[in-house]
């Protein structure tokens with residue numbers, strides 16, 4: 001049998017993907033939370049898991065370093081999705097990608113008549129969103145704690161994933177514009193889908209049944 005490599009990130013995605021893999025009779029032999037191994041064996045000799053940063057999952061799958069992976073739609077929108085099929089919405093880790101700003105902010109860019117500054121780790125998503133609205137936006141890349149940016153006048157707005165909105169509220173911000181509904185997706189390397197068709201087809205079918 002040909003080897004199948006599955007790319008997953010630690011934490012929520014790993015935990016919520018485990019039952020789906022179990023339905024395909026795939027059980028990891030190590031727990032990534034306690035093991036330092038980056039490649040985990042499973043009960044099936046030809047199936048390996050690679051444990052990587054969530055934002056790296058689409059890249060590994062795009063280049064065929066992993067045949068299949070699980071990534072949030074937010075990460076996929078930012079990556080662009082080149083070289084990937086996205087066959088299944090796993091319906092897990094749901095949230096929304098939104099713009100947010102100070103409590104007293106209004107959605108009226110043109111009255112401001114100036115370029116707005118937007119802090120985010122979703123630089124491509126933010127640029128696309130404001131370009132489509134015809135709003136001039138200077139997008140500042142951050143790697144975390146986006147909520148801080150408007151408080152310290154680094155930015156007028158942030159683009160971030162929002163679940164309950166409690167984190168925004170705790171920092172004096174409010175959600176403003178909806179950009180996309182987010183959930184985790186199964187992504188598949190296009191070449192693997194052809195070259196390893198039978199194994200991949202079986203795995204996708206099993207995971208899709210579990211969903």
Ligand code: AMP
Pocket residue numbers: 072093094095160161162163164165166167168
């Ligand atoms: P909230 O419930 O809106 O306060 O969200 C708590 C924090 O978790 C926020 O900073 C979000 O960035 C993050 N978050 C919430 N849901 C998700 C998700 N499904 N995937 C990734 N990050 C999330």
